[in-house]
Amino acid sequence: MLTDLLGAGFDVAGGFQTAIAEFKRGGWIVALIGAAAMVGRLLIDDAAHASLWRSFRHVVAAAIFAIIAFFVTFQWQLSAINKAIVQGLAGALAPELVDWITGLIRKKLGMAEPPRRRKGRKKSSGRKRAKPKAAPRSRRR
Numbered sequence: 167m168l169t170d171l172l173g174a175g176f177d178v179a180g181g182f183q184t185a186i187a188e189f190k191r192g193g194w195i196v197a198l199i200g201a202a203a204m205v206g207r208l209l210i211d212d213a214a215h216a217s218l219w220r221s222f223r224h225v226v227a228a229a230i231f232a233i234i235a236f237f238v239t240f241q242w243q244l245s246a247i248n249k250a251i252v253q254g255l256a257g258a259l260a261p262e263l264v265d266w267i268t269g270l271i272r273k274k275l276g277m278a279e280p281p282r283r284r285k286g287r288k289k290s291s292g293r294k295r296a297k298p299k300a301a302p303r304s305r306r307r
């Protein structure tokens with residue numbers, strides 16, 4: 167079935183061994199591409215609330231996702247620059263990819279989603295104010 171999807175003559179084990187050899191020979195640079203993409207994203211984002219530990223986790227996740235993208239795109243018939251773009255985007259979008267994958271896993275397992283934090287102002291309780299607002303003053307000429 168897998169050979170039908172990937173094409174006749176595709177050796178999964180041999181392809182993976184070749185990918186590992188290419189990764190050792192110079193593919194590890196892909197991790198740097200993904201990490202650099204995440205560092206660039208962190209520099210652009212409003213990171214006033216970001217801690218150093220959070221930023222470090224994002225950079226490591228970006229490197230891991232870029233490596234995964236390397237192995238996924240290894241057999242694709244794309245130019246090297248297009249593969250680098252895919253790998254860099256995988257690194258830059260790592261937090262969203264982690265959220266998406268964990269959401270899918272939670273949904274499949276029937277686990278409840280964690281409660282979302284509210285951002286912005288707290289909503290009114292519906293009670294009226296103790297003092298009414300002052301009426302606007304009319305202008306005298």
